[in-house]
Amino acid sequence: MSVAQSFFQQFPSASVNTLSSSSRSSPSVRIYVKFTVSCCSLASPLTLVNGNTDNKAPERNEIRLGLPSKGRMATDTLDLLKDCQLSVRQVNPRQYVAEIPQVRDANLSNLEVWFQRPKDIVRKLVSGDLDLGIVGLDTVSEYGQGNEDLILVHDALEFGDCHLSLAIPRYGIFENINSMKELADMPQWTAEKPLRVATGFAYLAPKFMRENGLKHVIFSTADGALEAAPAMGIADAIVDLVSSGTTLRENNLKEIEGGIILESEAVLVASRKSLIQRKGVLDITHEILERLEAHLRAVGQFTVTANMRGSNAEEVAERILTQPSLSGLQGPTISPVFCKRNGGVAVDYYAIVICVPKKALYKSVQQLRAIGGSGVLISPLTYIFDEETPRWRELLSKLGL
Ligand SMILES: Nc1ncnc2c1ncn2[C@@H]1O[C@H](COP(=O)(O)OP(=O)(O)OP(=O)(O)O)[C@@H](O)[C@H]1O
Ligand SMILES: O=P(O)(O)OC[C@H]1O[C@H](OP(=O)(O)OP(=O)(O)O)[C@H](O)[C@@H]1O
Numbered sequence: 001m002s003v004a005q006s007f008f009q010q011f012p013s014a015s016v017n018t019l020s021s022s023s024r025s026s027p028s029v030r031i032y033v034k035f036t037v038s039c040c041s042l043a044s045p046l047t048l049v050n051g052n053t054d055n056k057a058p059e060r061n062e063i064r065l066g067l068p069s070k071g072r073m074a075t076d077t078l079d080l081l082k083d084c085q086l087s088v089r090q091v092n093p094r095q096y097v098a099e100i101p102q103v104r105d106a107n108l109s110n111l112e113v114w115f116q117r118p119k120d121i122v123r124k125l126v127s128g129d130l131d132l133g134i135v136g137l138d139t140v141s142e143y144g145q146g147n148e149d150l151i152l153v154h155d156a157l158e159f160g161d162c163h164l165s166l167a168i169p170r171y172g173i174f175e176n177i178n179s180m181k182e183l184a185d186m187p188q189w190t191a192e193k194p195l196r197v198a199t200g201f202a203y204l205a206p207k208f209m210r211e212n213g214l215k216h217v218i219f220s221t222a223d224g225a226l227e228a229a230p231a232m233g234i235a236d237a238i239v240d241l242v243s244s245g246t247t248l249r250e251n252n253l254k255e256i257e258g259g260i261i262l263e264s265e266a267v268l269v270a271s272r273k274s275l276i277q278r279k280g281v282l283d284i285t286h287e288i289l290e291r292l293e294a295h296l297r298a299v300g301q302f303t304v305t306a307n308m309r310g311s312n313a314e315e316v317a318e319r320i321l322t323q324p325s326l327s328g329l330q331g332p333t334i335s336p337v338f339c340k341r342n343g344g345v346a347v348d349y350y351a352i353v354i355c356v357p358k359k360a361l362y363k364s365v366q367q368l369r370a371i372g373g374s375g376v377l378i379s380p381l382t383y384i385f386d387e388e389t390p391r392w393r394e395l396l397s398k399l400g401l
């Protein structure tokens with residue numbers, strides 16, 4: 001009897017799966033523990049919930065926005081809010097409630113910021129202890145588990161980009177395996193010797209494997225450095241987040257065709273119940289969404305102004321519109337430049353204003369010069385407010401409003 005088996009004998013309903021690796025590449029013995037304890041030594045059964053223990057929406061007047069308290073999303077989230085004139089004031093990093101001073105007297109005066117771990121933000125949205133949150137889509141998908149109360153208000157906040165992916169070793173029996181289909185078709189995986197996958201995504205990873213027809217799979221978990229698991233002989237494959245791909249490469253692992261489970265970036269997520277039932281949440285969400293959209297639309301855009309000789313505004317407009325990079329958001333704004341002449345005023349030049357994406361900036365300048373533009377001024381844009389944001393309309397329709 002193994003050490004693990006004798007240890008788990010103490011628990012009547014725990015099951016232990018011991019897999020000998022004698023027929024595997026590594027000579028060490030690996031133990032897999034499927035541990036389910038349905039009763040324990042406490043007098044009454046213990047129920048753990050994350051968030052409030054009632055089933056009712058908690059009574060409160062404040063509207064709560066959950067932000068990541070630590071980890072790689074924390075700073076980027078605060079930076080984004082700052083760029084939207086929503087700077088969060090946290091007196092010290094260990095204080096988990098904060099405020100947004102700029103909005104004290106505005107529409108958002110009722111808004112409280114709570115710092116939480118990303119997974120707890122999702123759990124607390126579900127339990128009704130938070131109304132809004134900013135986290136990665138991977139966290140929403142993993143801990144929200146398709147819960148219909150979670151609504152994506154903004155699905156692309158343009159930071160925290162990564163993807164959740166399955167990766168296998170480049171070497172050994174996987175050397176020539178390059179797709180999920182090839183992995184599923186490998187004869188090695190049987191009920192007795194399943195494919196061993198290490199992951200922190202205990203919901204998404206099994207769902208993905210099932211959807212890909214992999215029947216014989218066993219999962220193990222760890223809190224970090226999962227990429228070491230195959231080389232340590234603990235797992236055959238891993239499911240983890242990838243952004244630059246460096247960690248996979250450095251650990252001799254590869255992604256395979258069809259192995260991407262989810263593309264992720266930061267999102268603004270809300271509780272449907274809060275949006276519908278809690279007074280003020282919908283208005284606050286509208287305002288935050290407008291600010292986010294206006295800022296994100298402006299990122300990477302420049303205002304370009306230039307002077308151009310011409311006989312009238314239409315003639316200048318025609319010349320500008322022959323150039324593909326100069327059409328701006330809705331078309332160029334053209335105004336006459338008045339100068340003194342012979343005791344009166346005359347118009348020889350027109351000032352043009354257009355918005356240009358950062359990547360087309362130099363090409364735009366070249367095109368402007370080619371059609372007679374001079375005195376080209378370039379300044380970054382802070383906000384672009386459109387008439388109405390499409391995401392707001394989408395949100396109302398998701399809510400049936
Ligand atoms: N390369 C990456 N690895 C992990 N997460 C990433 C990566 N790139 C972007 N992210 C996003 O950041 C989130 C990770 O946040 P988390 O708070 O876990 O940060 P962390 O720095 O990994 O902290 P820890 O792992 O110590 O809890 C993910 O949920 C994901 O949305
Ligand atoms: O593709 P890359 O840019 O290499 O990033 C991917 C790695 O980053 C994350 O780990 P993290 O740095 O959060 O360390 P952890 O495993 O301790 O959480 C993730 O779990 C991967 O291991």
Ligand SMILES: [Mg+2]
Pocket residue numbers: 224
């Ligand atoms: Mg991490």
